[in-house]
Amino acid sequence: MDIVTATIGHRTDLEVGAAIDPLHLTADQRASGHLVAVSEGGRRVRISLPRGTELQDGDVLARAEGVAIVVLAAEEELFRLRPGKDAPGKDALCWAAACWQLGNLHRPVRFTDDGLLTPRDPMVAGFLDSIGQPYEPVVCPFAGYRVTGDQGYRHGHGHGHDHVHAPGHSHDHTHAHAGHHEHHPHDHGEDAT
Template identity: 30%
Template sequence: MLTLTQRLPTTEEVAFNFTLSLTAEERTRTRHRFETADGKEVYLRLPRGTVLHDGDLLQSEDGDVVVRILAKPEPVLTVTSQIPVALMRAAYHLGNRHVPIEVAPNYVRLSPDHVLQTMLEHLGMQVKEEVVPFQPEIGAYGHSHT
């Protein structure tokens, strides 16, 4: 089985052997076995606390194989508002509940949750269900709450 043990710097162009698509939650796992779309088994053995991002490159234990990480599309709620302060208020309420969110200038995105969707709609937000790559913020101290 292929074991991936280190993240390579993405500052230079590096050829990769294949890609591994992972959800946001899967990209927080440092010790886990995955299967690629074509059936290859891959084992992650990364330093604890590593959070992978779309486009990261991982190298095998023997240095012979490089794998590119892709953010796998997954179900999410995308929250928007025509009023910027209202969107900030929604992000505040989600943060108060320690919900992992992706923050962008014109939306926030979170994993589907019926209760939170209802709360956001009561705050006047537009909430749309989508299947897209989800890239939540990491914690302020460099760790994830997932």
């Protein structure tokens, strides 16, 4: 198969009943832009996308022998956090602190309709436990809405038509906050020398 240098559509654009060959990719793989992977049907796919391009769940990469090769977000080990409802004041404070700290730690997040997902990490678990923010370990696709400093609130799954990015923008630093964040050596306990 030729090298894939651009997507050719989205799964939702395919005709009803179209044959697809899923290519399961993790969030890191979808953001890398350059990789070789094997589809569920055994097709070897070489991908070389422009810098800053991130594949989305449902993107169609190619058609081979009448079959559409479609990106599907692979299941990953994640934490799911949801804002609490039992004690609105305290729960709102925990939720805000959790979102702020995930951004401050430069942890990738995806917002869902009822909360957020972030990769499992013992440090994150320790922090969430310390402030009393409930979370649950889940295995599911790491997909959903994302917040980026230059684009605001973006939809990252389902329709896959958000492919316009600022020149040179990389998606390996998604934060839970949308504000400007300057990195100072003292922010994360680093040596200032």
